Amino acid sequence: MLTISDLSARYGRSVSALRGVSFEVPDESIVAVLGSNGAGKSTLLRAISGTLGLHGGQLTSGRISLDEQRLDRLDPAAVVHRKVLQVPEGRQVFGRMSVEENLRAGGLATEPGKRAAARAAVLELFPVLGQRLDQAAGLLSGGEQQMLAIGRAMMAEPRLLLLDEPSLGLAPQMIERIGEVITEINGRGTAVLLVEQNAAMALQLAHQAVVLEVGELALAGGAAELAESEDVQRLYLGGQLEADDEPVRPARVRRTLGVWQG
Ligand SMILES: Nc1ncnc2c1ncn2[C@@H]1O[C@H](COP(=O)(O)OP(=O)(O)OP(=O)(O)O)[C@@H](O)[C@H]1O
Ligand SMILES: [Mg+2]
Numbered sequence: 001m002l003t004i005s006d007l008s009a010r011y012g013r014s015v016s017a018l019r020g021v022s023f024e025v026p027d028e029s030i031v032a033v034l035g036s037n038g039a040g041k042s043t044l045l046r047a048i049s050g051t052l053g054l055h056g057g058q059l060t061s062g063r064i065s066l067d068e069q070r071l072d073r074l075d076p077a078a079v080v081h082r083k084v085l086q087v088p089e090g091r092q093v094f095g096r097m098s099v100e101e102n103l104r105a106g107g108l109a110t111e112p113g114k115r116a117a118a119r120a121a122v123l124e125l126f127p128v129l130g131q132r133l134d135q136a137a138g139l140l141s142g143g144e145q146q147m148l149a150i151g152r153a154m155m156a157e158p159r160l161l162l163l164d165e166p167s168l169g170l171a172p173q174m175i176e177r178i179g180e181v182i183t184e185i186n187g188r189g190t191a192v193l194l195v196e197q198n199a200a201m202a203l204q205l206a207h208q209a210v211v212l213e214v215g216e217l218a219l220a221g222g223a224a225e226l227a228e229s230e231d232v233q234r235l236y237l238g239g240q241l242e243a244d245d246e247p248v249r250p251a252r253v254r255r256t257l258g259v260w261q262g
Contacts, residue, residue, distance in 0.1 A: 001026055002048070002071075002084075002160055002191070007062035009043050009052060017043040017057065019215045025160065030182065030192045032202035032223060034236050035212035041195040042089055044212070045162045048193070049086035050076040066160070080109045085158035089165055091149040095138025099129050102137050102148055106155030114157065121188075122151040125181060143174035150181065160191045167198045179205055199236035203227040211236075 002025040009018040018040045025031045035041050046052040048064055048071065064072040071079055094102050103122060107115040123130040126147045132140065137148055146166055153161060163182070167175040175198065182205055186192050196202035203209055203223045211219040211232065219226060226232045 001067060002193070003063075003065045004044075004048070005063050005065075007044075007047060007064065008060045009040075009047055009057055010060055011043075011055070011057045017215055018047070018212075021062070021212070021215075021217045023210050023217065023220050025191055025193050026208075027159070028186065028189055028191055029208065030186050030194060030206040032199075032206035032209040033193065033195045033212060034197075034199050034202060034209060034232075036235075037197075038214070039212040040215040041212055042164055043215075045086055045088075045164050045193065045195060047072070048079075049084065049162055050074050050079040051086065051088075077109075080156060083157065083159040084162065085153040085156050085160070086162040087149045087153050087164060087166065089168070091142070091145045091166075093137040093140075093145050093148050093152065095136065097137055098134050099137055099140070099148060100133040102152050103129070103155050106152030109156045115155070118155050118157050122154050125154065125184060126151050143170050143177070146170065146174075146178060147181070150178075150185075154185065154190075158190055160193065161185065162193050162195075164195045165197060166194075167196060167201060175201060199232070200227075200238075203232075203237075 005022050007018055007021045010016045021044065033041050033044060043052065043057060046055055046057065047059060050071065052058060059072055063070055066082055066084065071082065071084065094105065103119060107118055110118050128144055129148060129151055137145065140148060150166065166178050170178065179201055182192055182194065194202055194206060203226060206223040208221065209223045209226045210217055219232070
């Protein structure tokens with residue numbers, strides 16, 4: 001179980017990106033994180049993976065624990081060692097390296113004796129990668145690069161996978177495939193924290209969901225339950241605001257549905 005308690009983060013001196021965020025990711029579950037641009041979704045994943053400092057950010061309060069042991073004091077490599085893997089925004093594969101080399105790099109954190117099995121599992125999950133092992137990763141299509149980025153993380157046999165907008169910029173068919181892959185990965189026992197602006201997809205895949213609004217947790221609950229809430233439908237599932245509606249602010253969402261207090 002990953003437990004996030006009262007987490008606050010900022011960039012530099014002035015930019016507050018997360019304020020008092022608390023929720024849990026149970027083992028073997030999929031939890032979706034929804035929220036508009038700038039809500040703090042990527043910051044949350046960076047905080048968990050220990051990479052916030054690499055982006056000029058820092059935690060100012062709270063804690064992140066995996067099975068009671070703190071993650072928030074570990075460096076990124078130590079977090080990977082705990083089997084928590086992040087696939088960052090924008091599918092950052094090593095473009096000049098081959099697909100095989102990218103996968104090998106992902107396997108460095110895995111015990112040598114387990115790497116062949118991890119590779120076989122990744123190629124079973126993404127047969128297309130098996131057909132392109134010698135190709136430079138930078139020459140793959142966007143969707144294939146996203147699969148490689150996920151496959152590289154899977155080489156470390158994660159117990160928790162942190163996915164930052166895996167569907168961004170992909171064609172509908174590819175988005176559907178990514179969704180299937182996430183379900184399959186989860187079915188093999190890996191918990192997934194899924195950041196998505198594609199709320200419909202995320203709520204369909206996830207067991208639970210949280211909504212971030214300008215750095216604060218506005219809503220949390222079962223994914224199916226949130227998908228049916230009027231506010232989530234209006235704000236994230238394409239419902240149109242009426243012209244004379246006041247803009248919906250987090251406080252109003254909170255009033256309507258009640259904040260989950262952790
Ligand atoms: N490296 C950084 N330096 C300074 N401020 C940052 C940095 N990264 C993010 N921010 C700021 O922190 C806040 C949260 O950003 P974050 O990237 O976490 O949002 P997000 O929900 O992932 O947005 P998006 O949907 O656009 O990816 C925003 O106000 C953003 O401008
Ligand atoms: Mg982001």
